[in-house]
Amino acid sequence: MTDRAGIYARIIELIQPLNSKSIVLTENTSFAGDLEMDSLTVMDLVASMEDEWDIVMPLNMLPDLETIGQVADAVMRLVTK
Amino acid sequence: MSDLLSKFDALAAERAGVLTAGVRDPFAIVMEQVKSPTEAVIDGRDTILLGTYNYMGMTFDPDVIAAGQEALAKFGAGTTGSRVLNGTYQGHKACEEALKDFYGMDHAIVFSTGYLANLGIVSTLAGKGDYIILDADSHASIYDGCYLGNADIVRFKHNSAEDLEKRLRRLPPEAGKLVILEGVYSMLGDIAPLKELVAIAKAHGAMVLVDEAHGMGFFGENGRGVYEAAGVADDVDFVIGTFSKSVGTVGGFCVSNHPKFEILRLVCRPYVFTASLPPAVVACAATSIRKLMHAHDKRARLWDMSRKLHGGLIAQGFRLATATPESAIVSVLMPDQETTVRMWQALLELGVYVNMSRPPATPAGVFLLRCSLCAAHSAEQLEAVLQHFERAAAETGLFRQAAE
Numbered sequence: 001m002t003d004r005a006g007i008y009a010r011i012i013e014l015i016q017p018l019n020s021k022s023i024v025l026t027e028n029t030s031f032a033g034d035l036e037m038d039s040l041t042v043m044d045l046v047a048s049m050e051d052e053w054d055i056v057m058p059l060n061m062l063p064d065l066e067t068i069g070q071v072a073d074a075v076m077r078l079v080t081k
Numbered sequence: 082m083s084d085l086l087s088k089f090d091a092l093a094a095e096r097a098g099v100l101t102a103g104v105r106d107p108f109a110i111v112m113e114q115v116k117s118p119t120e121a122v123i124d125g126r127d128t129i130l131l132g133t134y135n136y137m138g139m140t141f142d143p144d145v146i147a148a149g150q151e152a153l154a155k156f157g158a159g160t161t162g163s164r165v166l167n168g169t170y171q172g173h174k175a176c177e178e179a180l181k182d183f184y185g186m187d188h189a190i191v192f193s194t195g196y197l198a199n200l201g202i203v204s205t206l207a208g209k210g211d212y213i214i215l216d217a218d219s220h221a222s223i224y225d226g227c228y229l230g231n232a233d234i235v236r237f238k239h240n241s242a243e244d245l246e247k248r249l250r251r252l253p254p255e256a257g258k259l260v261i262l263e264g265v266y267s268m269l270g271d272i273a274p275l276k277e278l279v280a281i282a283k284a285h286g287a288m289v290l291v292d293e294a295h296g297m298g299f300f301g302e303n304g305r306g307v308y309e310a311a312g313v314a315d316d317v318d319f320v321i322g323t324f325s326k327s328v329g330t331v332g333g334f335c336v337s338n339h340p341k342f343e344i345l346r347l348v349c350r351p352y353v354f355t356a357s358l359p360p361a362v363v364a365c366a367a368t369s370i371r372k373l374m375h376a377h378d379k380r381a382r383l384w385d386m387s388r389k390l391h392g393g394l395i396a397q398g399f400r401l402a403t404a405t406p407e408s409a410i411v412s413v414l415m416p417d418q419e420t421t422v423r424m425w426q427a428l429l430e431l432g433v434y435v436n437m438s439r440p441p442a443t444p445a446g447v448f449l450l451r452c453s454l455c456a457a458h459s460a461e462q463l464e465a466v467l468q469h470f471e472r473a474a475a476e477t478g479l480f481r482q483a484a485e
Contacts, residue, residue, distance in 0.1 A: 040441055043217070043236055056251045058212075058233035 002053070002079050008072040014048055015068065027069030053079050102419070104426045107437040117141055118329075118457045123434060129462050131452045132436035134267075136409050137298045137379050138457030139329030139369045149330075152364035159359045164191075165346060168357030176363040179370040180336055184305055184320060188342040191334050191363065193355050195294055195323030196222040198333030201351035202290070202321060203261065204230035211257035214248060214282075216240065216273070218266050218444055220292065229351075232259070239266070239444065242277040249285040258287035264296035264307030268443045268451070269402035270410030272296075275311040283316050290319040295408060298327030298373050299380040299456075327373060330365045332358050379456035383409055386454045386463060393467040398480055402449065412438075413470075415448040420479060425450060427473035433466055 012025050018041060019025065023034060031037045037045070046057050049071070055078040065071045100106060114122040118138035119130050139145055152172055162168035173191055180189035192198040203226025207213045211232040215223055218239040227234045235252070238244035245260070252258060260282035262273050275291065282289045293306030301309025304327075308317050318339060324332035335345075346352060358366075384406075391406035394413060402412035415421040418439060425437040428450070436451040443449055452466075474480055 038441060040444070047217075047236065047238070050248070050251075054251065056233070056235060056248070058235055059227070060232075060234050 002076075004072065004076050007053075007075050007079070008068070010052060011049065011068060011072055011075065014045065014052065018045065025068060027067065027072075029068050030066050031068075032066070049075060055079060099418070099422055102422075104422050105429065107422060107425055110429075110434070115140075119455050119459075119462060121434070123429065126430075126432055128429070128432050128434050129458075129466060130434050130455070131458075131466055132434055133455070134295065134326040134453050135329060135455050135457075136295075136383060136453065137327040137329065137373060137376060138455045139327065139372070142329070142369065142372065144372060145329065145365045145369045148368040149361040149365040153359075153361040156360035158361075160357045162356060163353055164357045165353050170357075170360055170363070172360045172363040172367070173357060176332075176367040176370070177334075179367040180334055183303070183370050183374055184336045185303070186320075186336040187338045187340075189334055189336045190342075190346060190349075190352065191332060191358065191366075192352055193333070193358055194331060195321070195325055195333035196225075197351040197355065198321050198323070198335055199223050199292065200226045200229055201349040202319060202335045202345070203227060203259075204351070205345060205349040206288070206290070206319070207232035207257065207259045211259065212252050213259050213261060214245065214252075214287065215261040216263065216266075218268065219261060219263065220267065220294070221442075223261055223263075223292065240271070240273055240278075242274060242281055245278055246281045246285075249281065249287065252285075254286065258282075258285065259290060260287045261290045261292070263292040263294070264300065265294075265408040265410065267295050267410060268412065268438060268447070268449065270408045270412050270451070271403050272300075272307050272407045275308055275313050279308075279311075279313045279316045288318040289316060290321060291317050292321045294321070294323045294326055295410065297322050298376065299383050299409065304373055304376065304380060324362075324366045324369075328366050328369045330362050330369065332362060332366055376456075383454060383456040386456070386458050387411065389463055390452060390454060390466065393463075394470060397467070397471050397474070399470065399474070402447075409454045411452045411454070413450040413452065415450060416479075418448055420477060421448040421450065423477045424473055424479060427476045428469055431469040431473060433469045 031042055050057050065074055112121040118135045118140050121128050121130055156170055160168040176191050177189040199222035207230055209231040213227050213232045214235045216239055217236050235248050237248045262278055265272050279289055291308045296306035298304045300307045319335055319337045321335050324330045387406045387409050391411050400414040402414055438449040438451050
């Protein structure tokens with residue numbers, strides 16, 4: 001699925017195994033603050049999203065992607081590019 | 082007003098927690114005396130050094146020391162200048178000549194540390210619109226080089242040819258690409274399958290940089306590194322290295338056969354905007370590098386030591402990061418931070434210094450006691466190390482815990 005809703009839903013599925021504190025995931029959930037992910041975990045998550053949609057998400061994009069919603073927007077842009 | 086240091090409170094609290102449990106700070110060791118490449122005095126106690134990367138034991142080599150002393154007396158304590166202004170002496174050029182001879186390459190640039198060599202070369206080679214494709218387990222200096230530059234950074238799964246291929250395939254064919262690999266990865270002590278990785282990089286039109294910090298001196302016929310042993314020298318565009326491991330002093334370098342290589346001296350900021358190495362250091366390095374060309378006995382001895390330590394620890398029941406001894410680093414896997422620190426301290430109190438490593442320096446979730454061997458370790462020292470490991474494991478209940 002490559003519509004925004006489908007991408008968002010799949011991203012939630014990819015994050016869920018890493019959601020060790022089982023918090024409620026929303027568009028505004030942040031990776032560092034809410035999910036307390038370290039940089040290695042975030043980079044591994046990025047790799048799984050690259051493989052999911054066959055895209056390139058350079059690591060230098062990461063500082064601008066703080067929330068799940070922002071990541072979904074970025075994936076959407078890359079998929080439709 | 083917000084305190085800028087408050088962001089480190091969680092780490093400070095974790096550290097305080099470890100220390101109040103009665104252990105010594107693993108990151109605050111002071112060597113009161115250094116007696117040889119393999120022995121120092123820590124807390125007033127003679128300690129076997131098993132975590133210094135001093136692979137070839139060159140720190141106390143008499144020729145190296147004599148060269149340093151002579152340069153110190155003749156050229157002074159420091160250059161007080163950048164390599165591109167007043168900081169290039171005859172000794173810096175002699176050191177670059179020694180590197181060219183050692184590697185059989187046309188060009189060599191010496192930096193003030195290995196960290197700066199990676200920072201400078203990585204950030205300068207790949208610019209805006211170019212891609213850097215690096216191994217996930219790359220050293221911090223490589224990651225920092227990426228962040229200093231403007232290239233797009235793509236990371237592939239550690240040592241995976243398949244993952245590298247997949248990620249290269251997604252990149253625009255016409256874009257400039259730099260694939261960055263290391264010969265030996267210093268945390269687990271594993272080596273890269275360079276033959277496969279370099280072939281894939283070349284098939285996708287990428288330039289290849291290999292960091293041989295932990296491979297120089299004892300891999301390959303001439304001791305050039307894992308890339309030499311793997312037979313891929315003709316396909317490697319840049320080799321990065323350091324003087325702070327096998328060479329036995331401090332400094333970093335990049336060697337290359339690229340015809341346009343020398344221009345980097347003018348555009349590489351970590352080369353231009355820092356002071357050059359002191360004359361004594363480059364004199365020590367040049368002498369050491371030339372001696373390493375012929376150090377066949379030491380190489381054989383180092384490999385022998387590595388095999389014995391690896392085999393001895395396996396026999397005692399330790400879990401190691403590599404199934405076979407792949408390099409001069411033998412990493413012992415630990416279950417958690419607390420056990421790692423207690424085991425590390427027990428070893429120190431028995432008179433053995435190893436490195437304690439934890440995330441994020443290590444790959445996710447891995448705690449290590451990292452041992453690095455030296456060609457100058459004696460058979461008696463190695464025997465003592467193995468006995469102390471056994472005793473430390475008994476004292477900390479390591480195997481009892483693992484069995485539960």
